[in-house]
Amino acid sequence: MLTTITARRLITDTGEMEYPVVSVEDGKIVRIEAGVANGSTETLTAAFFDIHVHGARSFDFMAADPKGIAEVGRFLVTRGVAHYLPTTVTAPLDLTLRALEHLADAIENPSGVSTGAPVAVPVGIHLEGPFVSHGKRGVHPEVSLREPSVELFDRFQEAARGHIRLMTLAPELPHALELVQHATDAGVRVSMGHSAATAEQTIAAIAAGAKSSTHLFNAMRALDHREPGIVGTVLDRDDIYAEAICDGVHVHPAIIRLWLKLKGEDRGILVTDGMSATGVPDGTYTLGDFEVVVKDGVCLSGTTLAGSVLTMDQAVANVQKFTGTSLGAAVRLASRNPARMMGMPHLTQMTPGTPANFNVFDAAGDHTGTIFCGRLVE
Numbered sequence: 001m002l003t004t005i006t007a008r009r010l011i012t013d014t015g016e017m018e019y020p021v022v023s024v025e026d027g028k029i030v031r032i033e034a035g036v037a038n039g040s041t042e043t044l045t046a047a048f049f050d051i052h053v054h055g056a057r058s059f060d061f062m063a064a065d066p067k068g069i070a071e072v073g074r075f076l077v078t079r080g081v082a083h084y085l086p087t088t089v090t091a092p093l094d095l096t097l098r099a100l101e102h103l104a105d106a107i108e109n110p111s112g113v114s115t116g117a118p119v120a121v122p123v124g125i126h127l128e129g130p131f132v133s134h135g136k137r138g139v140h141p142e143v144s145l146r147e148p149s150v151e152l153f154d155r156f157q158e159a160a161r162g163h164i165r166l167m168t169l170a171p172e173l174p175h176a177l178e179l180v181q182h183a184t185d186a187g188v189r190v191s192m193g194h195s196a197a198t199a200e201q202t203i204a205a206i207a208a209g210a211k212s213s214t215h216l217f218n219a220m221r222a223l224d225h226r227e228p229g230i231v232g233t234v235l236d237r238d239d240i241y242a243e244a245i246c247d248g249v250h251v252h253p254a255i256i257r258l259w260l261k262l263k264g265e266d267r268g269i270l271v272t273d274g275m276s277a278t279g280v281p282d283g284t285y286t287l288g289d290f291e292v293v294v295k296d297g298v299c300l301s302g303t304t305l306a307g308s309v310l311t312m313d314q315a316v317a318n319v320q321k322f323t324g325t326s327l328g329a330a331v332r333l334a335s336r337n338p339a340r341m342m343g344m345p346h347l348t349q350m351t352p353g354t355p356a357n358f359n360v361f362d363a364a365g366d367h368t369g370t371i372f373c374g375r376l377v378e
Helices: 066-078 093-108 150-159 176-185 199-208 229-236 253-267 312-323 327-334 336-341
Strands: 003-006 009-011 016-018 020-025 028-034 043-046 048-053 081-086 125-128 164-169 189-192 241-245 268-271 283-287 290-295 298-301 358-361 367-372
Touching: 009 020, 009 327, 016 028, 043 327, 048 066, 048 125, 048 268, 048 312, 048 327, 048 336, 066 081, 066 093, 066 367, 093 125, 093 150, 150 164, 150 176, 164 176, 176 189, 176 199, 189 199, 199 229, 229 253, 241 253, 241 336, 253 268, 253 312, 253 327, 268 312, 268 327, 268 336, 312 327, 312 367, 327 336
Parallel strands: 009 043, 048 081, 125 164, 164 189, 241 268
Antiparallel strands: 003 020, 009 016, 020 028, 043 358, 081 125, 283 290, 290 298, 358 367
16 A cells, blocks of 8 residues: 655755655655645654664673564664664674574564564674774673684674674784785675774775774774874775764764764764663673673773663764754764665665655654654554
């Protein structure tokens, strides 16, 4: 049955439309046309794509079974996320391999245990660790860190049945450049992070194929006027994407303003780095095989930040508050840009034949709902 969705404004990947009329059939867009004034005050945008999230609702992707993974998807879609990359953390080899197998199951059957409620779709795996620096490991357990290895990466990819689509790696480690090139040749995006890399090492990784930086500023060499490291190099280049965790905890608002000024609306990417404590009360939770204490929205393993409880709708609100940027620009940081970086632009494009996935914002710019496959998420 053909249905229509109307609004005051539609924000697309490239522009805006006044008084859109979206025709939907079988959960997909049939056409989008400009209509006439309809009294609506709402704005439609693309749904979000979170490429860096470890879990939610007490479920951690390193340990969750299919029901747990689906529960995370049900939560994410209520916060405006239609697609995401479940993200690993450094752990013992057997735990990592088992987690990759379970995540591959979820990707190949994303709604297999759904009760019919909308579920955000996992479209690949983000392998964060174990190929990261000892000195900038953050909460990644030191005992499980590994030197970059083509053979070990291929073993991970075999367990994941080819679904690893993004990998975080420290460029300065032995054999890192070989792995960057190998992964890139296999169609995997490489992001630089958890690293003490110099500018020279960063540039070498980019030349080998690296496309992005993982939660820029966090867990990497600090910016120095004589040694820019990853931070200075990535901010200086127009061809490299840069993630940021815009929760006001990981990165000061002034630095978020600097990040957006230098990366612009085309290369900045909002991520949550959300962990299992997202969407549930403060307490003690797990990330991989270690405990994280969450209090007042701050996640700590000992004295080290360990992910976040940020949701993507809040990240979009925060970046507007911190920088004064427009709703359209903020949404593209959370949708178009990660999709383009991942080589998946279709995920956020609103064209005939694509799923009717939208976020709804009120006249004040607050996120008020998600439309998933043409259906308003309750």
